Each structure stands twice: as structure tokens, then as C-alpha cells.
Amino acid sequence: ERGIVVKDDGRDAVSEAFRMLRTNINYMTLDRNIQVVMLTSSVPHSGKTFVSMNLAAMLATSSKRVLLFDMDLRRRTLTKMLGHRNDRRGLTSYLSGKLNSADDIISPSDIDPRLDVIYAGPQPPNPAEMLMSQRMDDLMKELRRRYEYIIIDSVPAMAVADAMITDRLVDLTIYVVRQGNLDRRQLPDIEQLHQSKKFRNM
Numbered sequence: 001e002r003g004i005v006v007k008d009d010g011r012d013a014v015s016e017a018f019r020m021l022r023t024n025i026n027y028m029t030l031d032r033n034i035q036v037v038m039l040t041s042s043v044p045h046s047g048k049t050f051v052s053m054n055l056a057a058m059l060a061t062s063s064k065r066v067l068l069f070d071m072d073l074r075r076r077t078l079t080k081m082l083g084h085r086n087d088r089r090g091l092t093s094y095l096s097g098k099l100n101s102a103d104d105i106i107s108p109s110d111i112d113p114r115l116d117v118i119y120a121g122p123q124p125p126n127p128a129e130m131l132m133s134q135r136m137d138d139l140m141k142e143l144r145r146r147y148e149y150i151i152i153d154s155v156p157a158m159a160v161a162d163a164m165i166t167d168r169l170v171d172l173t174i175y176v177v178r179q180g181n182l183d184r185r186q187l188p189d190i191e192q193l194h195q196s197k198k199f200r201n202m
Contacts, residue, residue: 003049003050003053003054003081004053004054004057004111005054006018006019006054006057006058006061008061014054015058018054018055018057018058019058021055021058021174022055022058022059022062025037025172028172028201032171032201033171034171034172034201035144035147035148035149035150035171036140036144036149036150036152036169036170036171036172037055037149037150037151037152037170037171037172037173037174038071038152038154038163038166038167038169038170038172038173038174038199039051039052039055039151039152039153039154039173039174039175039176040154040155040156040157040163040173040174040175040176040199041156041157041175041176041177041178042156042157042158042175042177042182042186042189042190043156043158043159043181043182043186044075044156044159045178045181046156046176046177046178046181046182047176047178047181048153048154048156048176049072049077049078049081049153051174051176052068052078052151052152052153053068053078053081053111053153055151055174056068056111056115056149056151057111057112057115059148059149059151060111060112060114060115061112063114064114064148064149065114065116065146065147065148065149066112066114066115066116066147066148066149066150066151067106067115067116067117067118067143067146067147067149067150067151068109068115068116068117068118068151068153069091069117069118069143069150069151069152069153070090070091070117070118070119070120070153071091071120071131071152071153071154071155071162071166072120072153072154072155072162073091073092073120073121073123073124073127073130073131073155073162074123074127074155074160074162075155076119076120076123077153078119078120078153079119079120079121082109082117082119084107084119087107087119087121088121088122089104089105089107089119089121090105090118090119090120090121090122091105091118091119091120091121091130092120092121092122092123092124092127092130093105093121093122094121094135094139095124095130095131095133095135095136095139096124096130097135102139102142102143102146105118105119105121106118107119116147127162128160128161128162128165131162131165131166132165136169137168137169140169152166152169152170154166157175157193157198157199158186158189163199164198164199167198167199167200170200171200171201172200172201173199173200173201173202175190175193175194175199175202177190
């Protein structure tokens with residue numbers, strides 16, 4: 001119901017898949033510091049929120065301090081999924097200046113004691129401009145000092161510009177493709193994003 005299916009000691013196929021994803025990210029950190037991971041997709045309903053939540057939960061089980069960050073300020077799927085649709089203490093309240101401290105928007109999760117969440121907050125009229133702000137950059141610098149991993153649930157890359165705007169803040173991009181949801185004719189477009197390095201370490 002909450003979208004969390006991984007178990008620390010689970011031997012089911014889904015838990016194993018997320019364990020492999022965690023291991024692959026750890027291998028990528030050998031020659032570079034992978035701390036902030038953004039998830040995006042081509043279209044909505046690809047499962048990036050599901051992957052974000054379970055990846056964050058799996059990282060937290062390995063005794064890491066993890067932050068799960070809803071940066072889809074338009075749909076706010078993660079925020080709604082975790083039951084905080086009407087929560088005013090979110091990213092947009094901070095970026096608009098209504099809240100002034102990172103502590104004001106960080107919430108403990110009931111998934112794992114090592115996992116915190118920043119919800120999206122009230123839906124703004126200007127999400128792209130908010131994400132481009134210096135306030136956003138300053139917040140990320142502070143969060144990098146506090147957490148070993150920051151998992152960002154972003155918007156679909158081919159729908160709006162927000163994901164490309166957010167790219168400056170991340171170390172790794174995971175592009176989620178869902179069988180039966182993506183038109184296969186879009187695969188060359190995804191490959192072009194990869195070849196042209198539109199996203200960091202995609």
C-alpha cells in the first residue's frame with residue numbers, strides 16, 4: 001500500500017533486484033563520489049517513485065543515512081503516496097521563503113529510522129524557476145553534509161524541463177523504463193539523451 005516492498009533479509013525477486021541496484025551504485029563509487037541520485041523517466045506511470053522509495057529503503061538497511069526527496073513539484077506523487085498530500089512543510093515552502101531552515105522540512109520516515117523524507121510541499125505556479133534558484137543550490141550543499149545518500153524522485157524528462165534543471169545537483173541519473181508503458185519508438189530518444197550526456201552519469 002505504501003509502495004515499499006523490499007525487505008532487509010528478503011530473498012524474493014524484488015528485494016534481490018534492489019539489492020543488485022544498490023551494489024551497482026556502490027561499484028560506481030569506486031572512482032567517483034556518488035551521493036545524490038536522481039530518478040527520471042520518459043513518461044508518467046513508469047514506476048520511478050516506486051523505484052525511488054525502494055532504493056532509498058534498501059540503502060537505509062545497509063546502515064547509511066539516506067534522504068528521500070520529492071522534487072516532482074507538479075505531480076507530487078511521492079508526497080501523496082506517503083500520505084502527506086496536504087503537508088505545508090515541504091520543499092516549495094522552503095524555496096519560497098516561508099520556511100528558513102532545512103530542519104523545518106526534513107521529516108523522519110516510518111520506513112526506517114535511518115531514512116528521512118523531504119516532501120514536495122504545496123503545488124507552486126512556477127516549479128522550474130524554484131528549482132533554478134540559488135536557495136535550492138544552498139539547500140543541497142547542506143543536505144550533502146548531512147546524508148550519505150540523497151535519492152531524488154524527479155519529473156519525467158520528456159514532459160517538462162525540471163529534470164534537466166535538477167541535473168546540476170546530482171551525481172548519478174537512473175532512467176526508469178517500464179515494460180508495457182513506454183512506446184518502443186522512444187528508445188532512440190533515450191539513447192540520444194545518454195549519448196549527448198544530457199544527464200549526469202545516466
